[in-house]
Amino acid sequence: MSDGRLPRQRPHWVVTTLLLAGVLLAIAVGWVVVRGIGAVDNLRGIADDGVTLKGAIAEAEYVQAKSIATRIAARAQSARTLTSDPVWRTFEVFPWIGVNFTAVREAAEVADDAISGSLAPVVAVASDIDLAHFGLIQGTMELGPLAEVESRLRGPAASLSNAASRAVRIDADATIAPVSEMIHDLQEAVTEASGAVGALHGASVLLPAMLGGDGPRTYVVVVQNNAELRSAGGTVGALVLLRAEAGVISLVRSASPLDLPPREPVAELSDPVIALFGEDPARTVQNTTSVPDFTEAAPLIATMWQSTFGDTVDGVLAMDVQVAAHLLEATGPVTAGPLALDDETVVDALASEISLTSPDQATRDALFVGASAAILDAARAAPPADLMAALAASAAERRIRIWSVHPDEQKILAASTLGGALPDDLPDSATVGVLINDATGGKMDYYTDPRFTVAVGECHGEPTTRVTIRWSNNAPADAASLPSLVTGDGGRGVPPGDIGTLVAVYGPTGSSVDRAVRDGQSEADQRTTWDARPLVQFSIVLAPGESREVTVDFRGPGAGLTLTELRHTPLIGDPEPAQEKLRCD
Numbered sequence: 189m190s191d192g193r194l195p196r197q198r199p200h201w202v203v204t205t206l207l208l209a210g211v212l213l214a215i216a217v218g219w220v221v222v223r224g225i226g227a228v229d230n231l232r233g234i235a236d237d238g239v240t241l242k243g244a245i246a247e248a249e250y251v252q253a254k255s256i257a258t259r260i261a262a263r264a265q266s267a268r269t270l271t272s273d274p275v276w277r278t279f280e281v282f283p284w285i286g287v288n289f290t291a292v293r294e295a296a297e298v299a300d301d302a303i304s305g306s307l308a309p310v311v312a313v314a315s316d317i318d319l320a321h322f323g324l325i326q327g328t329m330e331l332g333p334l335a336e337v338e339s340r341l342r343g344p345a346a347s348l349s350n351a352a353s354r355a356v357r358i359d360a361d362a363t364i365a366p367v368s369e370m371i372h373d374l375q376e377a378v379t380e381a382s383g384a385v386g387a388l389h390g391a392s393v394l395l396p397a398m399l400g401g402d403g404p405r406t407y408v409v410v411v412q413n414n415a416e417l418r419s420a421g422g423t424v425g426a427l428v429l430l431r432a433e434a435g436v437i438s439l440v441r442s443a444s445p446l447d448l449p450p451r452e453p454v455a456e457l458s459d460p461v462i463a464l465f466g467e468d469p470a471r472t473v474q475n476t477t478s479v480p481d482f483t484e485a486a487p488l489i490a491t492m493w494q495s496t497f498g499d500t501v502d503g504v505l506a507m508d509v510q511v512a513a514h515l516l517e518a519t520g521p522v523t524a525g526p527l528a529l530d531d532e533t534v535v536d537a538l539a540s541e542i543s544l545t546s547p548d549q550a551t552r553d554a555l556f557v558g559a560s561a562a563i564l565d566a567a568r569a570a571p572p573a574d575l576m577a578a579l580a581a582s583a584a585e586r587r588i589r590i591w592s593v594h595p596d597e598q599k600i601l602a603a604s605t606l607g608g609a610l611p612d613d614l615p616d617s618a619t620v621g622v623l624i625n626d627a628t629g630g631k632m633d634y635y636t637d638p639r640f641t642v643a644v645g646e647c648h649g650e651p652t653t654r655v656t657i658r659w660s661n662n663a664p665a666d667a668a669s670l671p672s673l674v675t676g677d678g679g680r681g682v683p684p685g686d687i688g689t690l691v692a693v694y695g696p697t698g699s700s701v702d703r704a705v706r707d708g709q710s711e712a713d714q715r716t717t718w719d720a721r722p723l724v725q726f727s728i729v730l731a732p733g734e735s736r737e738v739t740v741d742f743r744g745p746g747a748g749l750t751l752t753e754l755r756h757t758p759l760i761g762d763p764e765p766a767q768e769k770l771r772c773d
Contacts, residue, residue, distance in 0.1 A: 227292055228370055230267035234260055234299055235373040238381065241311075246573055248320035250311070257307045264303040267296035288363045295358055295371050302351030302378050306344035310385055313337045319388075323572030329435040331396045338392040345382075345389035352382035357616065357751060387580065390604060394597055398503070400433035405502040406440070407432070408493050411560040412477055412508040414760045415539035415631035417689070419480035419623040420608065421508040421587065421758040422633075424473050424489075425538070425553070426560035429499060437568055440499075442561040444553035447496065448473045454491040458484060463716040464692060464725055465625070480623050482506065482608025483598075486591030503592040506608070508758055509538045511582040512560070515567045518574035524562035527555060534559070539760055543631045543673045552673055587758050610694075610719060617751035618696035620655050620742070624757040627688035627727065630676030635663035635732075636687060638763055642754040644747070645770035651748025653696060654770060657738045661687045661730035682729055691738055692725040694718055696746030703741040712740075 237260045244253040271293040280289045313319070317333040355378045360371035398405060407430045412422035427448070429440040453470035461469060461479050468475045469485070473492050479485035486504040494501055516522065516531040523529070529537055538556055546552035567575060582588045589608035592598045601607040611619040622640060626633055639658040646652060667675065668685030675684040682688035695701065697720045704712040704724045712724035728736050754765040 227267045227270040227296055228367065230263040230270070231292070231295055231299060231374055232370050233263050234267075234303075235370075235377045237263070238377045245311070245314050246320055248318060250315035253311050253314070254308075257311045261303050261307055264296070264300040268300040271296045287359065288367050291358050291360060291363045291367060291371055294354070295374050298351050298355045298358070298378065299374060301354075302348055302381070306347045306385075309340055310344050313340055313388075320573050323576055325569075325572060327437050327568035329395070329399055329437075331399060331401045331435045334392045335396045335401075338389065341385065341389040341392055345386045348378070348382040348385050352379045355379065359750070383584065384580065386604075387583070390600065390606075394600060397594075398432065398592065398597060399435050399437065400431075401435065404431060404433040406430065406499055407503045407505055408489060408501055409505045409507065409560075409564060410473075410477070410489060411512070411556070412506060413539060413556065413631070414508050414510065414758065415543070415634040416626045416628075417624045417633045417636075417757055417759070418475065418477040419625055419692075419757055420477040420482060420485060420506065420589065422477065423475070423626070424477060426557040427473070427489075427493065428557075428561050428564055429493070429497075430564075439561060439565055441497070442557050443493075443497075444550075444557045445472075445474045446550060446553055448492050451492070451495070454488055454495065460716050460718040460723065464690075464714065464723075477506065478625055480621075481610050482589040482591055483602055485608075486589070487593075490591075490593065501593065503590065503594075503597075505591075506589040507582065508587050509535050510585065510758065510760070510762075511578075511587045512538065512563050514578040514582045515563050515570070515575075518570040518578040519563070519566040522559075522562045522566045524559040525555065527559055529559060529563070534563075535760060539631065540634045540674075544671060546671075546673060549673060585758065585762055586755070610721070611753075611755070613697040613746055616749060617753070618653070618746045618749045619753045619755060620653060620696060621694045621754065622655065622657055622756040623692040623694070624759070625690040625692075627680060627690050627729075628676040628682045628686070629680040630672070631674050632661075632663060632667075632676070632687045633689075634674075634760060635661060635667070636689075636759070637662045638756075638759060640754055640756055640763060640765040641768045642752060642765055643768040643770040644749060644752050646748055647741075647743075647770065647772035650702075650743045651745075652702070652770060652772075653699070653742045653747040653749070653752055654768075655693050655695075655740050655742075655754065656768075657691055657693070658735055659689060659691060659728055659730065659738070660735040661732050663687070663732045665732050667732045683731075685732055687730045689728045689730075690725055691728060692723055693738065693740045694721045694723040695740070695742035696749070696752070697721050698745035699742040699747045700744050701740060702743040703739070705739050707737055708739070 237256055241253055241256045280286045355375045358371055360368045409428045409430060410424045411426040413425035414422035416423040424445055428442045431438050431440050450472045453467050455470050457470050465478045469478045470488055476485050476488045489504050490501040512534050513531045516534055521530040527537055538559060542552050542555045590601050590606045592601055602609050637660040641656045643654040678684050699722060701722045701724055706726050713727045714725040716723050724740055726738050
């Protein structure tokens with residue numbers, strides 16, 4: 189029953205405060221939404237304009253390129269301004285949605301830092317040296333312009349490198365789809381720009397001397413055949429000696445592995461190499477590329493060449509048959525003896541067909557060497573922009589490695605992706621790897637079908653990184669009837685038609701192997717350590733149609749990091765490692 193009193197009402201100031209808070213929240217939401225749309229649009233525009241800018245430079249449209257660069261810089265500055273106010277930063281702390289605001293702000297900061305002070309100088313350099321037409325012209329490169337722009341590229345190269353390192357650390361996958369897509373596009377654009385400018389700066393430092401500006405230089409180029417895998421790509425199938433003097437590059441001689449016979453070890457190998465491969469990489473040139481670290485493998489090749497032919501070797505460059513395909517994209521078709529090669533046929537021809545049709549190893553090797561020399565010779569006269577694009581694509585796939593006997597040059601090369609050294613891990617990022625070596629003694633790896641996956645997280649309270657390799661033999665059922673040059677004819681104990689493979693997996697620096705299994709059961713065949721990285725190796729033999737799955741779990745320091753990259757031996761084709769969710773047993 190009512191006592192006759194009116195219901196108690198909230199004081200007017202409480203109602204007013206709540207209403208005001210609601211209005212302010214609505215204004216704040218509207219504020220950040222409008223600014224967020226503008227920031228994301230600007231960042232998307234940067235990625236789109238970057239593609240247009242690249243095309244303008246390639247077409248020598250430098251006036252247009254400068255205009256595009258100005259627009260990109262304005263977009264980056266606007267995106268940063270739109271995401272840097274206190275209201276935006278407040279929304280970053282909200283559950284669920286905050287990560288999106290943080291990611292957009294970080295992307296805007298990276299874009300602005302990468303572009304301001306970097307883009308305009310790079311476009312100016314491209315215009316001054318006419319980058320669209322700069323490079324080898326009929327086997328000759330003008331070295332003067334490169335030396336003149338080194339100081340102008342130093343700052344932009346460092347700035348873009350820093351920006352690329354920060355960009356990959358933005359957690360795009362934690363954001364909503366439109367933001368994630370934009371960030372991935374921006375990460376790709378910044379990484380590509382950093383690689384291109386870094387390569388141009390590196391060229392300005394290295395090429396004047398390496399191309400004989402201070403006196404003649406000689407280099408051994410090894411062409412690897414990925415149909416018989418080695419850690420660094422494939423067995424050495426051809427060697428070509430190049431001479432560089434005052435920017436003029438010429439082919440001096442070529443050789444097959446048969447011209448460099450087995451010998452006593454030419455150097456003392458590191459303990460991990462001995463553990464995995466014995467002394468063979470120091471005895472036979474075909475197996476030098478079993479050594480995954482090119483800073484150790486290249487001197488072996490140089491020493492073997494010098495002791496065989498007497499030439500002084502200033503450096504070694506390694507490439508594979510996929511690089512040959514990229515080069516033919518630039519040169520157009522070439523003819524080498526009976527072989528008519530273009531970018532679509534060269535891999536099949538060199539990795540498979542010449543082994544199927546040659547009567548003996550000497551004939552097969554002569555065809556491989558002749559084709560390699562013809563492609564390198566044609567590359568000297570390729571359109572400069574097309575040649576640079578071919579080399580850039582090859583370097584991005586980690587299919588080119590360079591070593592110099594000159595310490596100052598080697599220090600720069602070793603620190604780059606071209607140096608071919610095992611990577612260094614950082615506190616917040618790690619690299620794991622898969623090294624694959626043929627154990628058949630033929631060219632059966634042409635028929636392999638690999639799959640690589642990596643999963644990171646925590647299992648049973650321990651940071652964990654899991655690497656899984658599925659290795660398949662896709663050779664025809666009657667592969668035993670293929671020529672012995674292909675099957676190996678059972679010479680290494682592998683039945684003809686089967687594929688024998690050594691699969692080695694290395695983990696993050698400082699981690700340890702928690703589990704190493706083949707098809708969920710048997711343990712690894714070998715274990716060792718490589719520069720504080722645990723490494724396990726499995727021996728696998730597959731009949732046609734068979735597959736095996738290798739899984740290795742690494743735990744402890746360095747394991748479980750979100751930023752974990754999986755690298756693998758360069759193969760025929762370029763299978764992209766997949767990221768999986770970690771499932772604990």
